[in-house]
Amino acid sequence: MYLTYFNGEWHEGNVPLYGAMDHSVWLGSSVFDGARAMRGKLPDLRPHLERVVRSADKLGLRCPLSVDEMEALVREGVAKFPADAELYVRPLVFASAGFLIPEPEKTGFALTLFDAPLPAFTGFSACLSTLRRPEPDMAPTDAKASALYANSTKAMREAKERGFDQAIMLDAQGNVAEFASSNLFLVTEEGKVVTPVDNGTFLAGITRARVIALLGKVGIEVEQRSVKPAELGTAREIFSTGNYGKVTPCVRYEGRTLEAGPVARQARELYLAFVEGC
Numbered sequence: 195m196y197l198t199y200f201n202g203e204w205h206e207g208n209v210p211l212y213g214a215m216d217h218s219v220w221l222g223s224s225v226f227d228g229a230r231a232m233r234g235k236l237p238d239l240r241p242h243l244e245r246v247v248r249s250a251d252k253l254g255l256r257c258p259l260s261v262d263e264m265e266a267l268v269r270e271g272v273a274k275f276p277a278d279a280e281l282y283v284r285p286l287v288f289a290s291a292g293f294l295i296p297e298p299e300k301t302g303f304a305l306t307l308f309d310a311p312l313p314a315f316t317g318f319s320a321c322l323s324t325l326r327r328p329e330p331d332m333a334p335t336d337a338k339a340s341a342l343y344a345n346s347t348k349a350m351r352e353a354k355e356r357g358f359d360q361a362i363m364l365d366a367q368g369n370v371a372e373f374a375s376s377n378l379f380l381v382t383e384e385g386k387v388v389t390p391v392d393n394g395t396f397l398a399g400i401t402r403a404r405v406i407a408l409l410g411k412v413g414i415e416v417e418q419r420s421v422k423p424a425e426l427g428t429a430r431e432i433f434s435t436g437n438y439g440k441v442t443p444c445v446r447y448e449g450r451t452l453e454a455g456p457v458a459r460q461a462r463e464l465y466l467a468f469v470e471g472c
């Protein structure tokens with residue numbers, strides 16, 4: 195079931211938001227975020243809501259609701275589902291007016307909640323994309339902007355055509371950036387846990403930061419540095435972090451099978467324990 199808050203009311207189903215003349219439809223000025231409600235727990239909800247306000251600002255939009263107002267709405271919406279529901283929570287902020295440049299005062303807001311069970315720890319396959327992440331001086335990479343996803347979805351479509359579930363994207367310098375829709379961690383041959391350093395070209399996610407902190411607390415240091423694509427070919431483990439799947443192992447990279455390994459499993463368990471404490 196979809197439940198959408200829009201224009202002061204809750205609606206069931208996929209509610210139409212846009213008109214053909216809206217700036218967000220025409221020139222793509224919308225931003226969004228994604229969080230999860232897990233059996234009534236809302237892990238890192240506020241950072242996700244804070245990020246949507248920040249993302250809007252970066253595109254010259256003014257989010258019409260405060261973080262507190264959005265949080266209250268999320269709680270109101272979650273209460274409309276069964277207590278044990280696994281939900282996805284998606285705030286969307288979009289420009290409705292403006293010629294070429296969006297008018298900040300005419301910014302719309304919608305919040306959609308829908309059933310989305312947490313994916314199992316079974317793993318996914320990934321290939322190296324030919325598409326790269328733009329540099330911060332090429333695109334608004336500091337916003338979770340819908341328009342940036344034309345790039346990610348093209349990478350994912352190409353991956354699917356090649357028989358893979360996901361795509362790994364490099365940055366313009368040729369270093370590993372992230373998966374097309376989540377962040378990337380790997381465990382090196384020597385057993386070191388590594389994730390690409392935040393260089394502004396990819397979305398350094400909220401789940402990524404949470405997982406780095408959780409692993410740190412149990413004495414597993416995550417090294418944040420440049421990662422060469424060749425390291426993907428020798429890694430013991432590769433896994434993803436993101437609000438949708440939380441921690442998910444990559445079990446095939448190009449032609450090579452990988453273990454749904456102990457570090458990814460531990461990171462997932464630590465995350466789920468963190469959720470219980472929220």
Ligand code: PMP
Binds near residue numbers: 373396435
């Ligand atoms: N990178 C991209 C391109 C994403 O779409 C996402 C999902 N939001 C992430 C990384 C992970 O970010 P987060 O953990 O904040 O959801």
